[in-house]
Amino acid sequence: xxxxxxxxxxxxxQEAETVTLSCTYDTSESDYYLFWYxxxxxxQMILVIRQEAYKQxxxxxxxxxxxxxxxxxxxxxxxxxxQLGDAAMYFCxxxxxxxxxxxxxxxxxxxxxxxxxxxx
Amino acid sequence: GAVVSQHPSWVICKSGTxxxxxxxxxxxxxxxxFWYRQFPKQSLMxxxxxxxxxxxxxxxxxEKDKFLINHASLTLSTLTVTSAHPEDSSFYICSAxxxxxxxxxxxxxxGTRLTVL
Numbered sequence: 001x002x003x004x005x006x007x008x009x010x011x012x013x014q015e016a017e018t019v020t021l022s023c024t025y026d027t028s029e030s031d032y033y034l035f036w037y038x039x040x041x042x043x044q045m046i047l048v049i050r051q052e053a054y055k056q057x058x059x060x061x062x063x064x065x066x067x068x069x070x071x072x073x074x075x076x077x078x079x080x081x082x083q084l085g086d087a088a089m090y091f092c093x094x095x096x097x098x099x100x101x102x103x104x105x106x107x108x109x110x111x112x113x114x115x116x117x118x119x120x
Numbered sequence: 121g122a123v124v125s126q127h128p129s130w131v132i133c134k135s136g137t138x139x140x141x142x143x144x145x146x147x148x149x150x151x152x153x154f155w156y157r158q159f160p161k162q163s164l165m166x167x168x169x170x171x172x173x174x175x176x177x178x179x180x181x182x183e184k185d186k187f188l189i190n191h192a193s194l195t196l197s198t199l200t201v202t203s204a205h206p207e208d209s210s211f212y213i214c215s216a217x218x219x220x221x222x223x224x225x226x227x228x229x230x231g232t233r234l235t236v237l
Contacts, residue, residue, distance in 0.1 A: 037228075043211065045164075045228035091163060105217065107154045107166035107179075108226070 002027045002094050006111035013082050014119045020067075021077045021114045023092030033095045034068065035108065036077045040088040048090070051075065079116075087118045122148050124216045126229035133204055134237055141199045141232045143214030149194035150216035154226065155187075158211040170197050204236045 003026045013019035025034070036048040051059045051068050058066050063080045079086055093108040123146040133139050143153055152171050156164040168189050170176040176189035186208075188200040197216075201208055211233050215226040 042230070043158075043213075044230050045213065045215075047225065050225075105152060105219070105224070107156075107169050108164070108215075109166070110163045112163045 002029075002032075002096070002109050004092050004094050004109050004111035006092055006114050008114045009112070010115040010117065012117040012119060013079075015082055015084060017082055018078060018080045019082055019116065021079075021090050021092075021116070023075045023077070023111055025073050025075060025092070025094050027073070027094065027096075029096055031097060033097055034066075034075045035093040035095070036064070036066070036075075037091045037093055037110075038086075038088045039091060039113070045091075049077065082118050084118050084120060087116055089113045089115050122146075122216075122218050122225070122227045124150075124214065124227045124229040126212075126214055126232050128232060129230060130233045130235075132235045132237065135205055136203055138200055138202045139204055139234060141201075141212055141214075141234075143197045143199070143216065143229050145195045145216040145218070145227070148216075148218045148220065150197075151194065151219055152217040153191055153197040154215045154217075155189060155197075155199050156213045156215070158213060158231075160211075164213060167199075201234065204234070206236045209234055209236045 005024045032053045034051045038046045038048050049061045049064050065078045067076045091113045092111040096106045125144045127142045155167045158164045167182045168176045168178045170189045170191035172191045178184045191197040213231040214229045217226050
């Protein structure tokens with residue numbers, strides 16, 4: 001079974017600064033997908049970024065980028081120029097799936113989450 | 121972007137009664153939908169995977185007779201909590217797979233808060 005571990009229950013960062021959220025995972029599969037989801041107080045899950053395991057290049061989405069280390073099974077999220085609207089719970093998630101399959105076919109395994117606080 | 125709705129958003133029921141939660145994909149067809157459960161201040165746990173027209177696949181430890189899932193159409197899946205008890209009180213979230221999207225993405229509904237008295 002796959003596991004996802006987020007070792008930081010809470011992180012705090014000053015507005016406009018950069019913060020990195022950690023995530024490690026365990027799997028015996030060679031093809032899989034990794035995600036970071038944001039859950040604000042409204043509890044609506046919002047996809048922040050996704051990474052295909054077969055891609056060596058780290059995914060980026062505007063101020064959000066990941067550091068994907070496949071051998072180390074590490075998948076951290078970097079948020080640059082933090083904004084007040086970034087305050088939320090952040091969940092790292094894993095999905096199995098064959099290469100190029102898209103990663104949407106399997107249910108997600110989530111980490112326990114990191115509560116991100118933005119200090120004005 | 122793709123939208124997934126859930127109804128109701130909040131439901132309170134008496135112990136022993138059954139509650140039905142609907143999950144709809146509004147602007148795409150979802151061959152697969154997923155149901156998750158989230159306890160307060162905890163993570164999401166996958167309960168089951170439902171494919172249109174076939175029986176749902178439940179995760180280990182999830183009682184299939186208690187959590188009935190029906191995926192009757194490509195845009196609707198329902199979760200029925202039968203004979204609900206206070207320990208079933210939780211936040212239930214569905215997601216729907218848009219396999220036609222370039223990135224084959226799961227989109228999440230806004231969730232349903234269930235309180236069993």
